[in-house]
Amino acid sequence: MREITLGLTALALLWAALGCAAWWSLAKRGRPWLGVDMGVTAIGGLALRTLLVWDFLGLGRFGEIHGVYLAAVLSIPILGAFVTVTSLLRWPDGRRRAALALTGTSLAVVPAALGIYATHIGPFQLRVQTVHATVGPERSGQATIRIAVLSDIQTTAVGDHERAAVRAAMATQPDIVLIPGDILQGTDEQNRAAAPQMKALLEQLRAPGGVFVVGGDVERTRNIDAVRPDSMVLLEDEVAVTTVRDRTVAIGGTLIDYDAPGALAVKDELMSQPTGTVRVLLSHRPDTVLSLAPGSEVDLTVAGHTHGGQVAVPFIGPLMTLTDVPRSVAAGGLHYVHGNQIYVSPGVGMERGRAPQIRFGVPPTVGIIDLG
Numbered sequence: 001m002r003e004i005t006l007g008l009t010a011l012a013l014l015w016a017a018l019g020c021a022a023w024w025s026l027a028k029r030g031r032p033w034l035g036v037d038m039g040v041t042a043i044g045g046l047a048l049r050t051l052l053v054w055d056f057l058g059l060g061r062f063g064e065i066h067g068v069y070l071a072a073v074l075s076i077p078i079l080g081a082f083v084t085v086t087s088l089l090r091w092p093d094g095r096r097r098a099a100l101a102l103t104g105t106s107l108a109v110v111p112a113a114l115g116i117y118a119t120h121i122g123p124f125q126l127r128v129q130t131v132h133a134t135v136g137p138e139r140s141g142q143a144t145i146r147i148a149v150l151s152d153i154q155t156t157a158v159g160d161h162e163r164a165a166v167r168a169a170m171a172t173q174p175d176i177v178l179i180p181g182d183i184l185q186g187t188d189e190q191n192r193a194a195a196p197q198m199k200a201l202l203e204q205l206r207a208p209g210g211v212f213v214v215g216g217d218v219e220r221t222r223n224i225d226a227v228r229p230d231s232m233v234l235l236e237d238e239v240a241v242t243t244v245r246d247r248t249v250a251i252g253g254t255l256i257d258y259d260a261p262g263a264l265a266v267k268d269e270l271m272s273q274p275t276g277t278v279r280v281l282l283s284h285r286p287d288t289v290l291s292l293a294p295g296s297e298v299d300l301t302v303a304g305h306t307h308g309g310q311v312a313v314p315f316i317g318p319l320m321t322l323t324d325v326p327r328s329v330a331a332g333g334l335h336y337v338h339g340n341q342i343y344v345s346p347g348v349g350m351e352r353g354r355a356p357q358i359r360f361g362v363p364p365t366v367g368i369i370d371l372g
Contacts (some may be wrong), residue, residue: 018042019286044071066356078108122358128168130370133300148181151179154307180284180303181213182304195262199229209243248277271297286306289337306346311359
């Protein structure tokens with residue numbers, strides 16, 4: 001993965017150099033504003049064209065996004081700095097020089113500042129999100145059940161951020177803790193080194209009604225037992241029944257293939273529970289709610305997977321969700337899909353591997369659901 005990052009960084013520097021060349025060529029001909037346009041366009045066009053070639057080499061979608069990100073936060077700021085410096089040196093007249101310098105400074109500062117925030121600040125601004133969910137009328141009117149959700153911890157090592165997430169969850173005194181998968185995502189060597197610390201950290205998750213986990217995309221190829229303490233119940237297309245004070249709660253956990261026969265059987269078993277039993281469906285991917293009948297007897301579906309998109313743009317929302325549920329649902333929080341209630345966690349960690357490790361507009365989240 002390091003080689004891919006270095007390769008993309010080298011390409012970003014090359015794109016910056018070519019963008020600067022485009023600007024300088026036109027600036028010398030007395031067309032500096034067109035040069036700015038062409039410089040930015042050259043960087044964008046080169047980035048997209050190169051990444052299309054890399055796609056055939058197996059760079060993948062996340063690698064392509066990483067390349068575009070580096071073009072935005074590295075190549076364009078370099079171009080902006082070049083425009084600023086050369087404008088100050090080339091044009092002695094104040095008005096044009098000031099306008100070009102201001103434009104170049106903006107190109108240099110704004111993308112770089114956004115990149116610094118998305119890389120070094122946004123991923124660690126942990127929040128606790130509390131939502132209030134309802135149950136079917138036959139099960140309402142009783143004590144509220146508090147559920148803590150820690151989804152997509154998705155780290156390569158245990159650090160202060162992961163410890164803070166567990167402390168935040170436990171501070172709310174949950175009745176039940178749910179983990180919708182994707183716990184460790186590193187190389188085999190990183191996972192082996194981090195597994196004992198992660199297991200010890202997850203051991204701190206305690207709740208009267210129990211702690212439950214399902215596997216995510218990461219756990220398809222890795223043994224979740226390496227990080228699962230004995231106090232945590234792994235649900236693999238099965239239903240567990242627990243008690244919270246005087247309430248019975250059935251929790252059905254599915255494997256990653258949410259529409260496979262085993263997962264569909266779990267949903268049928270949930271809906272066949274006694275009338276007074278609260279029914280909770282736990283799955284890594286929110287798409288599982290799409291396989292429920294409209295207005296089903298499942299009280300709540302809990303999922304993760306989307307990370308809220310990791311990057312969300314005002315008035316647009318998440319740029320990428322990797323799910324078939326509506327974009328507004330994938331963004332995270334409590335929603336209804338075809339009359340079924342679902343909570344989608346924006347997650348605690350970030351996509352690793354070839355993806356840029358950033359968060360912008362989507363803070364890492366510990367979810368708290370008051371169900372009743």
